[in-house]
Amino acid sequence: MPKITFIEYNGTAHTVEVEEGLSVMEAAVNNGVPGIDADCGGACACATCHVYVDAAWEAKTGEKNESEAAMISFANGVEPNSRLSCQIKVTAELDGLVVRMPAGQH
Amino acid sequence: MNDAPIDLFAEAAEAARTTPIDKIDVSQPSIYQNDTWRPWFARLREDAPIHYCAESRFGAFWSVTRYKDIMAVDTNHKVFSSDSQLGGITIRDAPMSFRRPSFISMDPPLHDDQRRAVSPIVAPTNLVNLEKLIRERSQKILDSLPINEEFNWVEKVSVELTTQMLATLFDFPFEDRHLLTYWSDIATADLLSGKVSSEEERNEILQQCVKYMRALFKQRENGPPRFDLLSMMARDPSTRDMDDKMFLGNCILLIVGGNDTTRNSISGGLLALNQYRDQYDKLRANPALIETMVPEIVRWQTPLAHMRRTAVEDFNLNGAAIKKGDKVVMWYISGNRDEEMIENADDFIIDRARPRQHLSFGFGIHRCVGNRLAEMQLKILWEEILARFPEINVTGPVKRVFSNFVHGIEEIPVIIPRRH
Ligand code: HEM
Ligand code: FES
Numbered sequence: 222m223p224k225i226t227f228i229e230y231n232g233t234a235h236t237v238e239v240e241e242g243l244s245v246m247e248a249a250v251n252n253g254v255p256g257i258d259a260d261c262g263g264a265c266a267c268a269t270c271h272v273y274v275d276a277a278w279e280a281k282t283g284e285k286n287e288s289e290a291a292m293i294s295f296a297n298g299v300e301p302n303s304r305l306s307c308q309i310k311v312t313a314e315l316d317g318l319v320v321r322m323p324a325g326q327h
Numbered sequence: 328m329n330d331a332p333i334d335l336f337a338e339a340a341e342a343a344r345t346t347p348i349d350k351i352d353v354s355q356p357s358i359y360q361n362d363t364w365r366p367w368f369a370r371l372r373e374d375a376p377i378h379y380c381a382e383s384r385f386g387a388f389w390s391v392t393r394y395k396d397i398m399a400v401d402t403n404h405k406v407f408s409s410d411s412q413l414g415g416i417t418i419r420d421a422p423m424s425f426r427r428p429s430f431i432s433m434d435p436p437l438h439d440d441q442r443r444a445v446s447p448i449v450a451p452t453n454l455v456n457l458e459k460l461i462r463e464r465s466q467k468i469l470d471s472l473p474i475n476e477e478f479n480w481v482e483k484v485s486v487e488l489t490t491q492m493l494a495t496l497f498d499f500p501f502e503d504r505h506l507l508t509y510w511s512d513i514a515t516a517d518l519l520s521g522k523v524s525s526e527e528e529r530n531e532i533l534q535q536c537v538k539y540m541r542a543l544f545k546q547r548e549n550g551p552p553r554f555d556l557l558s559m560m561a562r563d564p565s566t567r568d569m570d571d572k573m574f575l576g577n578c579i580l581l582i583v584g585g586n587d588t589t590r591n592s593i594s595g596g597l598l599a600l601n602q603y604r605d606q607y608d609k610l611r612a613n614p615a616l617i618e619t620m621v622p623e624i625v626r627w628q629t630p631l632a633h634m635r636r637t638a639v640e641d642f643n644l645n646g647a648a649i650k651k652g653d654k655v656v657m658w659y660i661s662g663n664r665d666e667e668m669i670e671n672a673d674d675f676i677i678d679r680a681r682p683r684q685h686l687s688f689g690f691g692i693h694r695c696v697g698n699r700l701a702e703m704q705l706k707i708l709w710e711e712i713l714a715r716f717p718e719i720n721v722t723g724p725v726k727r728v729f730s731n732f733v734h735g736i737e738e739i740p741v742i743i744p745r746r747h
Contacts (some may be wrong), residue, residue: 224511264403266690288402291435291692295442295448300747325451 223316227254227272230322245306245320246270256322261268263307265289266298269326270306275319282309284317298323332557332739337364341372351375353658353731354383355516356430359632360729365673368392368661372626377647384512385418388635388654389647394665394686396645400636406638407655408434411576418494418635418656424524429576431584431693442696444563445581448496449589449700453554457495461704464491472743476564477722480739484708485593489586491679494583498555499543509584510536514579520729530642536582537575537702544574544679556581557652587733588630589701593708594736595622595628603722606677607649614713620677621705625686627675632660632734634689659686719743 222238229235239248242256249257249270260265264287274282278303285293289308293299306320339358343351343366351367360363371378391397400407406516411432414420421427432442440461447453468487472478475573486508494504513532516522523529540557545556548567560566560577570575600607610616635656642649649655664672688695695701712719722742728735 224459258683261398262681262684262687262692264398264402266398267694291439294439294693295446296610297446297696307534325454325699327449327451 223311223313223318225315226312226319227256228316228319228321229256241311241313243311244307245272245309245311245315245318246268246305248263248283248311249306254327257306258326259307261307265292265305265308268292268305271296271299271326272302272304272306272307272320272322273323274302275321276302278315278320281314295327296323297327335361336363340366343367348375348378349381351378352380352383354385354388354656356519356729356731359731359734360727362727364632364660365664368664372665374660377644379647381390382683386420386654388458388628388656389649390419390659390661391644391655392665394668396567397645397659397662397686398653398684401689401693402432402656402687404637404692406640406642408639408733410434413637413639414635414654416634418633418654419732420654422526424664425530425577427572429573429580431580432576435692437706438692440565441563442670444647445559446696448556449697454699454703457700458703458707459497461492461712462594462602462707464488465708470713474743474745477576477740477742480719480721480741481736482598482738485590485736487706488593488708493582493585493691494590496556496581497540497543498553498557501717503539506536506539507582507635508557510576510579511582513728514583515587515733516731521672524572525687532648533575536578537571541571541574541576548579563587566743577746582626584695584698585697587735589697589704591630592625592628592705592734593703595630595704596624596709597719597741598721598725598736598739599627600720606675607718610677610719611713615708617706617709617713619679619682621702622710623677623679624705625687625701626663626669629663629687629734630661630686631687633658633733634693638734650677657686658687662686669676715746715747717747 222240223257224236224238226234226236237248237252243276244263245299246259246263250259258269260269289305291306293303353367376393381387391400405553409416409432411426411428415432422744430438490504490508493507494501513523513529544557548561633656638649638651638653638655640651666672688698720742721739723740725736726738728737
């Protein structure tokens, strides 16, 4: 199974194994990784699953669609590599993905 | 569980079961005031989850009552508009001349710019700054409460704490802070509630708000940077040149947004713990449960019963043929009781696995800006309550607000028997 590493705002890293087909958000929530709230449960409707995708992985995680772009624009501390983790699907290609968390989810 | 007298509740349950479906009208403020709304929505969720009411005091409207359908409307802002000129975000259509734009009642792109202008007020770093202040104030308010003597919890705690918070967010003269609560109540009052009797009267009172706020706004246009809602609006290109209507609209949005809602969560939480004593015991045994209790309070109370949209094109919503121009009401209060999404949804359970899975803050581009601030206020308050008082007992019937929008409580008589 692909491995994903989440780095909390305070620097703590968590590496988890996830089934393909789940979202990166679910990877965190199902494994008790703190720092991702996911209030809407993955409906792209709350922007509380905000992560920064490590530069090396930006191309592989794909583009934001229109609704993700709209929601994420209201998150705090948005950067060009900001993504909503519920909108990134885990594939074999993403084995080794590293994402960082913002200071808080709003 | 509800607090209406038994016969009133039984009557409502019977009426909800037997009224012909097309005659059901959940816009009647009385069902919220007397706390008999549950069976009506249970019936709609079961028999007509997207329900058309052809005639009501507020005209014809669709009721969307299930969680998933509400989510579908809330996240489709292209079809379901919030525009104040179409009627805005409440079931009540203000007369054309009193329709006030504010960013909650706007669509993109202006909504987006104005929302971004004020949202730094609740950025994580600012929340950390506010935490200390909120704690000190909560402590002060709680320490001043009478022991072994009945008082109104709403007035002494809920209103006081939220009004102080609001004054801080606006950097509003502290001694005049009661004006904020007053304007908030006037802005949302039902015309049959006795608080205002006409839209003209409402408007006249709110013009005082414009005048007062304009003066502060002017002072804050220049000078060293300040961190309050008025200064943020005075300095952002999307909000600095607002006419009086939009200025008032946004002031009222920020006043009501942060006021009634948090107030009624503070009141509703105390009531819930009194109705579900086993949960109160569980909380006392393990105060760490405050973390999951807070979102559960916000779900259980659902401080805003609904948000309204207007369809700007024909749309098939899960089988319902909604026409361009139709009024569509998302009843959050009902979606939060939808058993398909929330187990034992009528019950107050402080250790749910996914407590933030509720509709009280809305979803999509209008999702509540202040949701983490509201949660933080509740969290701090309950930490301080548990540190002081072994119990707070509701001693008599509560008085609720006559409104289908603000789901609120005006009076909760309580006694605090002793301190720790
Ligand atoms: C428990 C407390 C609160 C509840 C239940 C609540 C509820 C809501 C709801 C239902 C919406 C509309 C969501 C939608 O249409 O999808 C909203 C929007 C909003 N709320 Fe809150 N709110 C609360 C506290 C606050 C606080 C403390 C503030 C102040 C900072 C605030 C400011 C706002 C603003 C500015 C909007 C408009 C957002 C937009 O249109 O983009 N709210 N709130
Ligand atoms: S979980 Fe809500 S937007 Fe991703």
